[in-house]
Amino acid sequence: MSSKTMNLVQSINSTLDYMMGKDDSIVLLGEDIGIDGGVFRVTEGLQKKYGAERVMDMPLVELGIVGMAIGMSVSGLRAVPEIQFQDFIFTAFDQLVNQAAKIRYRSGAQYNVPMVLRTPYGGGIRGGLYHSQSGEAYFAHTAGLTVVSPSNPYDAKGLLIKCLRMNDPVIFLEPKRLYRSQKVDVPDEEYEIPIGKASLVHEGDNFTFITYGSMVPTVMNTVSKNNLDADVIDLRTLLPYDGETILNSVRKTGKVIIVHEAPRTLGMGSEISAFISERAIDYLLGPILRVTGPDIPFPYRLEDYYMPNEMRILKAVNKLQQYR
């Protein structure tokens, strides 16, 4: 089986290329995605290859980009809007929550929205308040949206192919900190990663780490550096999350640490922890702990203190060590 070594940017770029080649209903639209190739170069070369009709450089209006994308997607196209930074999505929030998420339901399934909205999110690039936010909970709180976030180039390809074949709107969150941080082998042939299926990226008996996106490498490094006997679950899909994989692991280890970059209050960790309490409280040996970003805006100069790190994860591990 042939493969290529690539980073996250290259994987998303080549997958978009592959899918556009197969499906002429796919149209990309966004700010600076054409001639410039996107501010993170994710759409590099695609306008040259597929033309400006299929890779549209858009005026500066997120509301219009998303609204148009939804309109295109209810009328035979498969729009792939890019929001340059997730932080700038909010003028389009109405379109996402009140249009994209509700069209199938309100029309009795006469209409549906096969749209994949791509956007970089999260910190780690010294972007300060407005180029660092992790807003996944806003979207995961909205029935009708599917929310995914790959943590590596391999998953990115399989997830993106799957999303580009779905018939409902997807928010595809790209952890920008990981865009160029790792290169892995990505098979040339196509494959799909199912929606709602987590990946068990490390196996062990004493702890269950539940994480996703930018925090997967942080957790994995902590686990291997400290020889932790732990399951590490990379959720990959945030809505609907993989309850079965979570429960299987929790029943085995009885000790749960949820790690995400987004603020703690009403983040993904809140939902997952409630879910575990409802279904597996008898298996728990100690409290479910969360290691997350604090409930403050994302700071510029002190960014390193914001991001969950090895030290904070180990603190949670030590706390749970007391329980047996």
Place this chain on the structure above:
Amino acid sequence: MDEKEKLIEAYRAMVLSRTLDKKIVMSQRQGRVGFYTPTMGQEATQIGVSMALKDEDLIFEYYRDVPLMLHRGVQPAAIIDQIMGNSSDSEKGRQMPSHYSAKEHNFMSVQSPVATNLPLAVGAAYSLKYRKKDGLVLTTFGDGSTSTPDFHAAMNLAADFDLPVVFLCENNKWAISFPVEKQTRAEIWKKAEGYGMRGVKVDGNDLLEMYKTAKEELERVRKDGKPVLIEAVSYRMGPHSTSDDPSKYRSDDVKEGSDKDPLVIAERKLKMLNYIDDGIIEGIKKDAKENIDRIFDEREKIPPPTPETMFQDIYEKSNWIIDEEKGEIL
């Protein structure tokens, strides 16, 4: 101050701004600065308007307005402190470079999402009117920002409520890689008419033209309390930001020192008026360079804010959630 002194002062601010701009860009390449949005090319636009402002006026500016800030009296040290995000920064190092706040000169704090400052400017003008205060509100934004819903909402509201707002569109022809000809099929200044307000277009590369128009328009706003849209046409001479590579998407560069450079235009015109000569120009440039080099080196040594500062100012009073998280992290 007479007109001559005023114009020389304005020219001095242009040079100071250009000098600071180049210093920061160079320092970014040397890894001493994280990020920056150069302002080169927009000096005449901003300073021409600043000359027509009064102390009591309120300003809801955007991230490319260093020339305006310097002319109005913000110290270069304050700009550098913000760029460094150091412990002397009035924003306590919280914002990415180019996002200033300077309340003592009535500059609102700058956000990244473009044009979201515009409706705020309308609200501030309402406050002035409600309190029967003198003064107007200036708000600035780029050509790209005219596509946003915020721009249209703000123009409509300002006209609807007869509010003293000056909408200054700094048309530098580009929104990152996207040219203004593609941004809109209409001329920007003409959009005002659709909202029942006045719109004008002016050569934003020419300090004297800019000043003349700004003076007339701001006087009118002060008198009749109604808004105006000023489209000032200039050119973004530098990259969008230090992360941007314009050679990917444009070749019609305006070179520094060419006859389209607003600094060169100002020099030519002020010389024609016999306000300055080569000796004065040289002196102003030398002063600026020495000052900026010295201040930059000095500010660079200032340490970062202490970690606990990142947990302050979320609310007037903190809450137990934040306090607890602070305890866990520090």
